[in-house]
Amino acid sequence: MHSLLILFDIDGTLLLTKGAGRAATRAAMLRVFGTCGKVDTHEFSGKTDWFTLVELLGAEGFKENDIAHRIPAYEREMAHFLENFIGNYTVNACVGALPLVQRLRKTPHIHLGVITGNVNAVAPIKLRAAGFAPDWFPIGAYGNESIDRNLLPALALGRANRYYNHIFRPSEVIIVGDTPMDIACARALGAVAVAVATGTVSYDDLAAAAPDYLLRDLTSFESVVLDNLHHAA
Ligand SMILES: [Mg+2]
Structure with a gap:
């Protein structure tokens, strides 16, 4: 694997x-x-x-x-x-997100991180409020590091290569987000683009931005994304 x-x-x-x-x-x-x-x-x-x-x-x-x-x-x-x-405020994990992350972080060949427009210091506050432990995402790239989201994946990848002591090829990187800008930043790296319609952008508008995988919510992430990648590998 x-x-x-x-x-x-x-x-x-x-x-x-x-x-x-x-x-x-x-x-x-x-x-x-x-x-x-x-x-x-x-x-x-x-x-x-x-x-x-x-x-x-x-x-x-x-x-x-x-x-x-x-x-x-x-x-x-x-x-x-x-x-x-x-x-x-009422802060909630998106549908399927918390159980998915809890399963993924216990899967040996899967490594996690974040790419977010939030400034770095804000990310752990939001994650904790929604029930995620920030240290489940040991590496990331953040909105205080670039104006341009498309520059964040390369930052995150460099950190992941060092932290996980593995050189990830772009095809081994999956970027999951809720807007066409997340899809574009995956493309900027050559990563797999997964869009999920739990944010402000509709399913149809995400479909128009042509992600590699489009999900209504994260409950189907493993069956739709991971199972297909494993077949392709
Ligand atoms: Mg978002």
Whole structure:
């Protein structure tokens, strides 16, 4: 059995925070930049937090360099506010996600990680709130590391190669996400693109973006994705 690296998106794929992320973003932006722009109507799905800041603050006259310099402060404040707010929101794992991850992490040839638009410090807070232990995902790439989500898979892969002491070929990497941007970032690496319709993007819109596998939810991940990959291997 060959090794597989499965990299999960967080929001809309593993869990839903039902407004906690937006509330923390609003507070952190006000603290760090003095404005939150049009955060109340912003579409976050599939974007890195850095990209979101450039979109929201570019419209307020901020230069990309000003934003880049304040990303570390923004990450700290996001973690601070989310930790404070998250208990007031209903945070749930997406259908099938928690039992799937619990099974996968006990499967010897399968290795896990995350690729998320969230800034690094926020990921464990969201994961814990939805019932996942952050250390089930020992490697990842995060939304404070690039404006462009398509650059995150290479970062995650390099970390996975070192952490798991195995050089994963792109065909051994599965990227699971809930938006066309997750599919695009899988393509950027040459990884297997799995789309799941538990986020804000509809099943039909995901189908139009032509992922390798399209799931209604993660309950069918093993029967649809893994069984097929094993036959192909
Ligand atoms: Mg997502």
